[in-house]
Amino acid sequence: MKRWLIICCSLLLLLSLSQHGAALPILGTEIALKTIFNIGVGIAKAIMGAHNVLKEKPILTPGESVLSDQLKTLSADVKQMKYAILDKITTTLRDKLTSMVNELFKLINDVQRLYMRFYEMYGNLGNYTRKELENFADVGTSYSLTELRTTLEMLHETLVGLDFRDESIITIIATKSEAYDTMCVKNGQSSQQLINNLYELVVTSHTKGLTVVLFCYYLREALENVNYDYARDSEVNHFKTAITSTSEKIKQALNLSPREIWTCDPQKHQQGQTFLKLNPVFQTFFTYQSDIKYTAWYGAVHTCESMVDKRLWCRSHPCKVQPTERRCYGKLRDCEYVAKWFQICHAPPKSDRRYDWIKIYKGGEYTDIHGVQNERCDNTQGVGSTWPFHTCACNCESESREEDRFFSLLDVKSDIGDNKVITGLRLVKKGHVYHIEIQQGTLGINASIIDASQWKNTDELFNQTTLSSDEIATYHYQQISSPQQNDYRITMFNEWVDWHKNNLVFSVTYDQSAVNLNTRELGPEDVLTGVRFHQSGSALDIQVHGTPFDYATGRLDTKNGRWIFINRARNVKEIVLKDPDIPVNSKKSDRFSKNNNEFIRFRRTNFRKDVGQNVIPYLDIQDIVTNPPIPLSGAGIYHKYQEGYGGFLGLKIVHYDYAQHWD
Numbered sequence: 252m253k254r255w256l257i258i259c260c261s262l263l264l265l266l267s268l269s270q271h272g273a274a275l276p277i278l279g280t281e282i283a284l285k286t287i288f289n290i291g292v293g294i295a296k297a298i299m300g301a302h303n304v305l306k307e308k309p310i311l312t313p314g315e316s317v318l319s320d321q322l323k324t325l326s327a328d329v330k331q332m333k334y335a336i337l338d339k340i341t342t343t344l345r346d347k348l349t350s351m352v353n354e355l356f357k358l359i360n361d362v363q364r365l366y367m368r369f370y371e372m373y374g375n376l377g378n379y380t381r382k383e384l385e386n387f388a389d390v391g392t393s394y395s396l397t398e399l400r401t402t403l404e405m406l407h408e409t410l411v412g413l414d415f416r417d418e419s420i421i422t423i424i425a426t427k428s429e430a431y432d433t434m435c436v437k438n439g440q441s442s443q444q445l446i447n448n449l450y451e452l453v454v455t456s457h458t459k460g461l462t463v464v465l466f467c468y469y470l471r472e473a474l475e476n477v478n479y480d481y482a483r484d485s486e487v488n489h490f491k492t493a494i495t496s497t498s499e500k501i502k503q504a505l506n507l508s509p510r511e512i513w514t515c516d517p518q519k520h521q522q523g524q525t526f527l528k529l530n531p532v533f534q535t536f537f538t539y540q541s542d543i544k545y546t547a548w549y550g551a552v553h554t555c556e557s558m559v560d561k562r563l564w565c566r567s568h569p570c571k572v573q574p575t576e577r578r579c580y581g582k583l584r585d586c587e588y589v590a591k592w593f594q595i596c597h598a599p600p601k602s603d604r605r606y607d608w609i610k611i612y613k614g615g616e617y618t619d620i621h622g623v624q625n626e627r628c629d630n631t632q633g634v635g636s637t638w639p640f641h642t643c644a645c646n647c648e649s650e651s652r653e654e655d656r657f658f659s660l661l662d663v664k665s666d667i668g669d670n671k672v673i674t675g676l677r678l679v680k681k682g683h684v685y686h687i688e689i690q691q692g693t694l695g696i697n698a699s700i701i702d703a704s705q706w707k708n709t710d711e712l713f714n715q716t717t718l719s720s721d722e723i724a725t726y727h728y729q730q731i732s733s734p735q736q737n738d739y740r741i742t743m744f745n746e747w748v749d750w751h752k753n754n755l756v757f758s759v760t761y762d763q764s765a766v767n768l769n770t771r772e773l774g775p776e777d778v779l780t781g782v783r784f785h786q787s788g789s790a791l792d793i794q795v796h797g798t799p800f801d802y803a804t805g806r807l808d809t810k811n812g813r814w815i816f817i818n819r820a821r822n823v824k825e826i827v828l829k830d831p832d833i834p835v836n837s838k839k840s841d842r843f844s845k846n847n848n849e850f851i852r853f854r855r856t857n858f859r860k861d862v863g864q865n866v867i868p869y870l871d872i873q874d875i876v877t878n879p880p881i882p883l884s885g886a887g888i889y890h891k892y893q894e895g896y897g898g899f900l901g902l903k904i905v906h907y908d909y910a911q912h913w914d
Contacts, residue, residue, distance in 0.1 A: 351420050355409045355449075359456045361402050365390065366459040369466060384470055391467030392482070400486075403460045406453050407493050411500040421446050421501065425508035440878060441906055442508040450501045454494060461490050498913075505910035511770070513843075513889055513903035514873040520835040526869045526899060527680055530603045532656045532759055533855045535863030536579045536647035537595065537606070540640035543583060555588040555643035575630075577605065579647035584761055586645040592635045596628040604864040622862040646855060646863070648761045657684040658757040658791055664781035665691040665707070667798060667809050673779045673883050674704045675876030676902045681709060684756060685870065687782055687902065692880050694778065695805040698907050704880040757786045764853040765790035767822045768844040770887030771815055772905055773797035779883035779904075780812055790822070790850060793902075795886050802912065822850040826890060831897040832860040834869050840891035840898060851890050856897060867897025875904050882907040 372379065372387065379387075391399050412419035424442050440448065464486050468479040517525045540555060576597060592612035598604035608622030634642050663686070665671040675690030686709045695701035757763075767790050773779060774797070781796025794816035799808040826849055833856055834840075844851070855863040868890060877883075885905030892898020 347418070348420065348423055351409060351423075355406070355420060355453075358402050358406050358409060359452065362399070362406070362456045362460045365399055365463050369463045373466065381474065385474060388467040388470040388474065391464045392471065399460055399463060403457055403464075404493070406457060406460075407497045410449060410453050411497050411504075420449065421504040425504040441510045441512050443505050443510045443908075443910065444877070444881075444906070446501065446504050446508055447909070450497065453497070457490060457493065461486060502910060502913045505913065510884075510906050510908060511887075511903055512875060512877065512906065513891070513901060514871055514875055516840050516891075516899075517873065525871070525873055526835070527655065527678070527685075527872055528869045529654070529656055529759060529853060529866040531605075531647075531864070532649055532654050532853070532866050533761070533863075534605060534647050534649070534866075535855060535858060536583070536645050537589075537634065538579070538583070538643055538645060540643050543586075543643070543645075555586040555641050555645075575600075579645075579649070581650040582648045582761070584646040584648055586643040588641050589644045592633070595632045595634055596622075597630040597632065598864075599629070604862075606862050606864060609862060621859045622864070644858070644863075646761075653683065655680060655683045655685070656759040658759075658784045659684050659686045660755055660757060660784050660786060661686070662781060662783050662796070663687050663689055663707075663709075664796060665689060667780050667807055667812065670694050670805070670807050671780075672700075672798075672807070673782065673886075674700060674880040675706075675874060676782065676886060676904055677706075677874045678870055678872045678902060679709060680872075687784065689782065690874075690876055690880070694800060694807060694882060696803060697912070698778070698800075698802060698805070698882050698909065700880040700882065701805075704876070754786075757784060757791050759791075759853050763789045765825075765850050766853070766888060766890075766900060767792040768826070768849045768851060768888055768890055769793060769817075769822070769847045770885060770889075770903065770905065771795040771817075772885035773815060775884075775908060775911055776800075777884065778807075778907060779886060780807070781814070782886050783814075785816060791888075792816070793886060793888050797884075823848045824850070826851040828854075828867070828892065828897060830857040830860065830895060831867050831892075832857060832895060833865050834867065834892065834897045834899055837893040837896040837898075840893055842892050842894065842898075844890040849890075851900070865897075868892070868900045869897065871899040871901030873901070875902055877904070877906050884908060 368387070376384070389398075393400065410419065411421055424446055465483055468483050468486075471477065472479050520526055522528070589609070590611045594610040594612070596607040596609070598607050606622065607628060608620055610620050665673050670693055671691040672694045673689045674692045677688050677690075679686050679688045688706060688709050690704045690706050692700035692704035693702045767787060769792060771793060773795060776799050777797030778800055779795055780798040783794050783796075785792045785794045794814055796812060796814050798812035800806060801808070824846070826844060828851075831854075851868065853866055853868070856865045856867055857863070871891075883904050884907045887903050887905070888900065889903045890898055890900055
């Protein structure tokens with residue numbers, strides 16, 4: 252009994268692969284949808300003539316056993332997929348979707364249980380009584396609302412609805428804007444991938460169900476001596492009709508569903524593991540007005556608020572309210588008066604903060620707390636203002652080369668000559684410079700990845716000590732601009748102006764702090780083979796490199812690759828954060844940039860919440876990858892945050908659009 256089933260699956264698997272290839276690329280499981288489809292459609296023909304099902308003894312070859320186990324375990328990750336769907340949906344939509352998802356996976360589990368019972372039964376039919384066999388045959392052929400055939404019909408209806416315009420699982424995932432806004436990715440699957448995998452799961456379940464139904468008809472034929480050819484043909488035709496109808500609705504959903512992938516907030520934020528920050532490029536700094544050096548134009552000015560000119564900087568002595576405090580090595584910006592009397596809690600010496608909190612004197616005591624008050628402060632200081640000079644709180648714009656403020660503008664490309672394409676991105680920091688690091692894999696037929704993707708270490712492109720500030724005056728910066736021709740460009744940095752104004756790094760400064768929140772997407776004939784940061788006017792931007800390829804063979808057209816970008820100084824709409832605190836204190840990011848005309852600036856945290864001691868947004872350095880690895884067609888920069896917090900800047904990817912090849 253087992254032999255005829257496995258042989259039919261083997262023949263149909265080989266036939267479908269040889270004649271059709273993988274019409275829909277494999278996104279979530281090991282067997283392409285068309286392969287599953289053909290297995291189900293051809294079962295009836297393959298088992299014609301197997302009338303002695305009760306007497307046949309199964310004999311399996313190793314290859315047949317593998318295929319049997321593959322079909323048996325194809326949907327073993329059902330529970331994980333269910334939670335993946337619900338994790339991607341917001342609270343308001345979760346209630347609508349939960350009942351639909353629960354119903355779908357109940358049906359899938361019902362089919363799986365029957366299939367496992369069949370799997371155990373058909374190799375040991377002699378161990379079952381006639382009554383037990385009759386009961387099982389009735390389960391597979393009855394039209395009762397609780398039996399298998401009804402379950403198979405409800406599978407498709409629950410997934411896609413009776414009409415695509417109806418609200419169903421796939422329409423919510425594909426088209427609901429509220430869901431899209433919060434669809435970060437925990438498991439490396441976009442909305443399009445998730446819809447594809449759901450459909451694949453339903454087709455697999457229906458194939459298993461059809462196998463059981465056909466077996467039950469042959470079982471009844473053997474027990475009752477009645478011919479059920481018409482019923483079997485009817486079941487196969489119904490299977491083909493259901494799959495075709497559902498696939499048309501799935502195609503519509505795939506064309507509408509987002510392909511963007513970005514990371515969710517981790518369960519616990521860890522500096523150096525999940526995020527990094529630009530501290531202290533900008534930082535609130537207290538100083539006496541008399542210690543501020545300004546031009547003669549400011550000579551008669553005696554208020555902090557008037558000191559807004561970028562020419563302000565500290566005098567040599569002492570320009571700080573406490574001798575042990577770090578002075579401001581740079582310009583003073585946006586000075587303001589705080590209070591006549593206040594108390595400062597100086598941060599520990601090794602902290603990147605200057606102050607933990609301040610208390611403003613009101614009503615005879617220090618009660619108005621700014622920042623986070625620790626249980627213990629080892630270094631407090633009372634500060635007062637005396638006429639005619641005040642104590643000012645200024646924005647210290649550091650000009651130190653020791654700050655993590657630089658973004659590499661170097662090209663980062665996959666090994667195009669080896670037919671490698673990009674499958675993932677992440678931010679890494681080398682010295683004081685942030686670089687884009689890529690994950691790459693070998694492109695195969697039908698836009699598949701045929702090997703295990705690997706991270707291409709930035710050391711392969713440039714020396715790990717590149718842009719190190721320790722010996723910047725004597726260090727030669729070497730960029731491999733054309734590895735094939737061993738063409739090297741060497742640049743010497745001797746002055747600060749050369750250091751922060753060049754075509755190799757973008758330096759975050761007070762006047763150059765904007766980041767364009769853009770997504771750069773390639774055409775349908777290209778895959779992503781390169782990415783780089785780009786300075787667009789005074790803003791940081793991103794550019795992508797695409798290479799055409801042959802979909803049937805997977806070969807890259809290495810001669811026609813090109814960079815894709817938009818020449819625009821800065822985007823139009825600024826995202827202005829209201830009273831931002833440090834983002835690691837937020838519960839969950841629930842707001843996301845989604846328009847290509849937005850930008851955000853690096854700035855200090857709110858004075859009341861954090862005494863302006865941190866630069867926000869922070870940088871998300873989690874891996875952004877597809878799972879399983881697939882080619883990409885775009886990349887971008889995005890911002891996620893919760894109201895009242897600074898949020899995170901991160902990279903995002905857009906995977907290849909497989910919907911255009913859906914047959």
